[in-house]
Amino acid sequence: MAAVTYELIHKDAATGARAGILRTPHGNFLTPLFMPVGTQATVKTLSPHEVQNLGAGMILGNTYHLFLRPGAELIQKAGGLHKFMNWTRGILTDSGGFQVFSLSDMRKITEDGVTFRSHIDGSQKFLSPEVSIATQAALGSDIAMAFDECIPYPADYDYAKASTERTHRWALRSLQAASNPRQGIFGIVQGGMYEDLRAESAKVIGAMDFAGCAVGGLSVGEPPELMYRMLEVSTKFLPENKARYLMGVGTPDHLIEGVLRGIDMFDCVFPTRVARNGMAMVSPHTAPSGRLVMKNSAFTEDFAPLEADCDCYACRNHFTRAYIRHLVRTDEIFGLRLLALHNLRYLQRFTAAMRKAILADKFSEFREDFFSAYKR
């Protein structure tokens, strides 16, 4: 039996949006699902019990960060990432590729892998499919990601083609390097912003013996319509019986548009990052932008919860908008915590609502209801 499998439960009749179950060594999780990001073995500001209590099933750990600090060997000695950070549900680790390209200095790409300088101390490091997969095997995540290059935007056709072909060779090497039987490996579709490269990449990655397929290299600065188009031509050629994961996407509008195009899984720092900027994520029916900027003086004497129908720790326990505004204005960490808890719970409720709509064959109505109120 494979460590990680996906079962398609139902497709929305009108749109084909998918509801399924992702089975992992640390539990079975309903899809569509959103993974909070725990970059450095902690979901920023929160305890693992809080993340569990808000309903998250899978979280994401960043191999690049953990590789540099504290190092995979230490985490392996601690009994693996689950035990090190005391998280009992699922963990997906990325390959480190994205951060090598976005965070490190002086990177040099060869067929073998990527040499780069650590953004922490400037020391020279090397990541390759083999090193990344061995690192993720040591971390002991439930799902490891193949090592890829995230193509910058914009990129010319020849660069995108050559990079995508190398990513395919790296994908095969990633699969061949697999050593942890309690870990599934997902491949990553690239192809830049070119329809033919995307389609070809989806076919190639979809044909390899991965436990699931991710779509990478999107939400990197391109217009939303272009992202949606690239997503469409990617998922079109992916196998039905494997989970599909859109990497680094986490705003509600993108979640809807991703699910509409056959995506099952998402991750993004957005809900925790905007929490640290004093922002609450809310339904567009509460605020058309889907966001409350808590420093706004409109909330000075607002003794209502962030959202009346929300069951998150903050809303359920009578922490008012006025109180949260006070905490944000005075730079109190508890304010960030309340907003992080609320925002992550909002996305858990949001993905659960999408699933419910799909099971009832009402995903189009769900989507229309959202966009009728939403003003970007």
Next chain:
Amino acid sequence: MAAVTYELIHKDAATGARAGILRTPHGNFLTPLFMPVGTQATVKTLSPHEVQNLGAGMILGNTYHLFLRPGAELIQKAGGLHKFMNWTRGILTDSGGFQVFSLSDMRKITEDGVTFRSHIDGSQKFLSPEVSIATQAALGSDIAMAFDECIPYPADYDYAKASTERTHRWALRSLQAASNPRQGIFGIVQGGMYEDLRAESAKVIGAMDFAGCAVGGLSVGEPPELMYRMLEVSTKFLPENKARYLMGVGTPDHLIEGVLRGIDMFDCVFPTRVARNGMAMVSPHTAPSGRLVMKNSAFTEDFAPLEADCDCYACRNHFTRAYIRHLVRTDEIFGLRLLALHNLRYLQRFTAAMRKAILADKFSEFREDFFSAYKR
């Protein structure tokens, strides 16, 4: 019936150290007790449920900070400080005097009160016994403190004498300004570092109709022996049937020496402040200094809890020294939270152990056990 009363339950036979009960509108709390500091309507980094779960009965709120932001009127509109911050147990508010003298700029003291500039926006503000007591009445704390001047150290005799006499006149005005029947007011003994002024101040404050008596102006830079001596000559003249509160003191050695000299209550930012500096408070039997500096490389592969016999959230849930070191090194807020939870729980266990020793007439043995291991 007075809003706040103290009942002396037992005095340690050999030392006279006190075990008692403090009764307040929000519950009865065993003494000796330590109050975590919730300066800006939050105990830094923690939720009120966490503070309650670690066993704290009373917390302290800072009138100076709340007076400036968000203002007592807003908190009153929210239903009082308890409701605003969602804390159901006891709250003691200080008078604002100490922060006016330590934080603000361009303060000018007259018989009427203190004019100062806000450390936040430079605006001119005024605090007096009447303004402070009215502010604390609006906050709705269980215990309000009389408005006083905290004499700087060192100060010459004439300044200390004049200031202490003014503090006595302000104490009377504070009592006369009382307006909240669900609030007890504590007076504050001053007197600088002069035995005769301390004794006189204790007699004057002790004779006024306060619900309890605080000793202020200590732990302001003087040597410990001088602090202990001043404490002795203060508590000697305080009434037995009222709670005695040593302000701004919170290291274990000072707690023992305070209780030895008849103190019942303490507050200090120490446990939460050192948590933010990556420090864990532990028994001197664990580390002679009573502190673990978590960044220390000795903890890199230390998979033990902070303290083996501790029942705090961090120690109970297998968050190891190695993990906490990783969080501190990577500036992750969850590391500060774990240390704050541990340190505050440490002091709750410590005060409970002192009480137990007093009730068994073994406080001297408790003290000797501590100091036999403790190396400052």
